[in-house]
Amino acid sequence: MLTPALQKRIVIGIKVHFVLNTTDGLRRVVFGLEKDTQGTEIKWTINFQLFEREQKTDDFGDAIVDVDVEVDTNLNDQADTTAHSQSLTPAQAAHAVGTAADDAKAAKAGDIQQSDANETIQDTLTQ
C-alpha cells in the first residue's frame, strides 16, 4: 500500500464572500463561493444572498433571497473552465435583485403562493 504524500499544509476549505452594493446603497448582493475538501472529494458551492433596507441609515436585516447552488464537481478539473461560467448575465442579475427578490418577499408576506415565487426565482437561470 502506498503511503500518501506529506504536505506541509493542506487546505481543507476556501470561502469567499463577494459583496456588491447597488448604486443607491439600498440593496446588497452577496456571492459566497465555498470550496470544501474532505479527503479526495472536492465540492464547490455558490451562495447568492440579497439584502434590502428602506434607508441607507438602516441596517440590512435578514436576506430576502438566500440560494445555494452546488457546482458539478466534474467541471472542476476541466481545462476550459470559462465554458462553464457561473456568472449572471445583466438580465439574470437584474431579475435576481428585482422580480425574484420581490416575489420572494411577497411569498414571505403571504401575498403570493410560495410556488409562484419559487418559479420566479428559478426563472433567473433562463433569462
Next chain:
Amino acid sequence: MRLSILALLLFVCPALAQDTAVKDPPIAIGGCPAGTDFEAAGYSIRAVKVESPFGFLPWIASAMGKARSQISHLQGNPYKKAEVDKAQDDVSNVGFLPDSPDQRVILDLMVTSVENCSGKQLDLNFWMLSSQIAPVLSGTFESGTQEKTSPQTSAGLDALKDKFKISPSAGYNRTDRLYAGGSAQYDMTTGQFPLGKFRIDGIGSTSMHNLEAALSGAYDAATGWLAHSQWELNYQSNSEPAVDSRLGQNRLAVQYSAVSRTPILVRFGMSLEGGNLQSTPPSNVPVASNTITSTGYGSLKFFLGTTGRWQKTDNVSLGRAVPFNTFSGSYGVELGSTNSGSDLSWIKHVADFADDLTVPVGDHRWVDVDTHLTGGFIQVRSAVPQAALFFGGNRQSSFISGNDWAIASEPFIRSISANRLAATTAGFGGTRFISFNSTVSLATWRFPLVPAEVTSDKSFSKQLQDAFTTSTNLLDVGYQTQDPHYLALISNLPEVQTLLTSLKTAVTASQKAATPQTASLYMACLSPIRRALVRVTDAQKHKGQAQYSEVVELTQGATGHPEQENWLSKIQVACVNELNAQVNDATIAGPAGELDTLHSTMKGDIAAIDPVASHARAQAEMMFPKATLNTLLYQVNLFSLSPVLVFDVAHLGPAPSALGTRYAVGGGVRMDLVSHVNFTLGYAANPKRLANEGKGALFFSMGLNNLF
C-alpha cells in the same frame, strides 16, 4: 551618522519582533498526508489558530482575538468536519471590516488548513483576508504605489476603523542632517460636517523643520461624472537650509480637488493661499533686482491632470500576476502677488509626468521601473520672492497639499543634498528647470501576502472571475436605468397602473354576466392583470436595478424567453383576443386598447436603450477594483527586499550646462515590511560636479507604518 542609523534600526526592532514572537508552545513540525479524511482517520485538534496578513492593525488583531475565543473549544477535541465548518462560519461572521455601504466592492477570503499532523493530532488554521476597494481612486498613479507599500490601505482596512494613525519617519541627507518626524491623523468623519479629518505632518532636525497641518473632507459620489471631491484647509511652516543660506515659508491655504468618473480619469483643482516667504541668501551672491528676499504674498493655483492604470483584467488575467502600469500627467499654474490688491507679480508653471511599470518575473517577484519627467518655468512680471524660485536636490516637494495627488514642483536629483542645486547665471535659485528621474527595483527575497495554496488554485480564480462578471453585469443594468429612454419608459408607469385598474374593474363588472362558456375566459384575463398590477406597483416602489427587471419583464418578458412574464402581452391575448372576442364589451375594449398603445410605446423605449454604452461604463468602473484585487492577491508581498538602481539628470536655469546640469548614478536596497516599516538606503554619485559639491550623496529614508 552610522550610530544614529543603528539607533533608529534598534528602535524599529521591537516592532519587527512583535510578529515573529512565538505565541504558541513549540510543537513537532511535520507534514500532513494528502487526501486524508481527518475525521475518519481519527485525528484530534492539537491547536487552533486564527491569522490575518493585516493582523498588525489593532482592530484586526481584536477581531482575531474574538474569533479565536469563539472557536477555542475545538482545541483538544476530535476533528469533526461539521464542527470545523461551523467554526469557519463563526470566524467569518466576526466581521473583520466595518459595514460600509458606500463601498461598491467588498471581498472576504477565508482559507482553512491543517498542518503539523503527527501522533494523530493536527493544527487547525483559519486565515482571513478582508478588503473593500474604492472604484475610482484605485485607478490613480498614487494608489498603484500604495498597493505595494501599504496594501492594508488599498484593501480599505484602515478606511473607517483607523480613527487615529501615527506613522513615524526618519531620514538623512547632507543638508538636513539626520531628521525625524512623522504623520498623525485623526478621522472624525461623521457625514454631518464637511471637514472630517485632521492631519499633521512634520519632520525636523538640528538644521530644518517642515510642519503641515490640515483639516480636510471628502465626498465619493456613487453615480454621476464627478466621482470624488475633496477639500482642505491647510497650514504650512518650513525652514530649510540651502547653500550657506536658508529658505522659509509660513502660509495658510484652502484647496479643492476632484476626480472624474470617466474612462480616462481627469483630476482638477484650485487653491488660494497667503502668508510669507523668507530667504537669507549667501552673502557673496548678488540678489537680482526683481527678487525679494522676504515678503508677504498671496497666490492662486490651478491644477489639472490625468491619471490611469493599465492592467489586463480579462478572464484569463484575473488569477495570475500580470504587468501593470500606472501613469499620471499634471500641469499646475500659480498666479502670485507680493502686493496687496490684484497685482500679478509672478506666474509659475509646473508640469509633471510619472510612470510606474511593474513586470512580474516569477511568483510574487517583479521588476519595477519608476520614471518621472518634471519641468517648471517662472514668468517674473514685477518681482518674485526668492523662496518661490526653483531649488533642486534630493528632497521631493509637491505643488499642492495632501497625499492623494503629487505634482513635483522642484528638480529632484539624488546625488545632491536638498536645495543645493541653486546656482544660476541670475544668482541664487532658478526660474526654469527640467529633471528626469528613474528608479529600477527587483523584488528578490519576499514573503507573499496571500498563501500559495489560494493563488495556485485555478478554480478559485475562475469563481472569483464569475463573481466579478456578475457584479459588472449588475452595474451595467444600473447604468441602463440612467438612459433617457429608460427614464421615458418608467414615466409611463402611473398611467399603466391606472389603465390596469380600470381594466380590472371593467372585467370584474362584466364577469357578473359570465356564462359557463366564458367563466374560464374571465379568470384567464384577470390573472395576468393581477400579476401586472403587482409588477407595476413594485416597479414604482423601487429605483435602479431592482426596478429594471420589473419594468422590462412586464413589458416584453424575459430576454430570449418572451413566454415568461410579459404580462401586458398576455393581457392582450387573454382579455382582447379571447375574452372580448366572445363578450364584445366596450368597457373592456376601451382601457385594453389604450394599454396596448402605451405598451407599444414602452417596447420602443426599451429597444432604444443603449446596452453597449452602459456595458462599457460598467466595465470601466469595475476595472480598477478588479485590477487592485488581482494585485493584492497575486503580486503583493508581506515582506520584500529589493536591490535598487537610480539614475537622475536635472538642469536648473538660466545657466549653461556646466553650471546648471547634474547627474545622479547609484544604487541601494529597499526593504518593505508591510506591517511595520519600509526603508531605502543607497548612494548616488555626482559625476559632473562643481568645485564646492561633494562626490555624491547618501540617500536614506525610513517610514514606520501606523503604530497605534
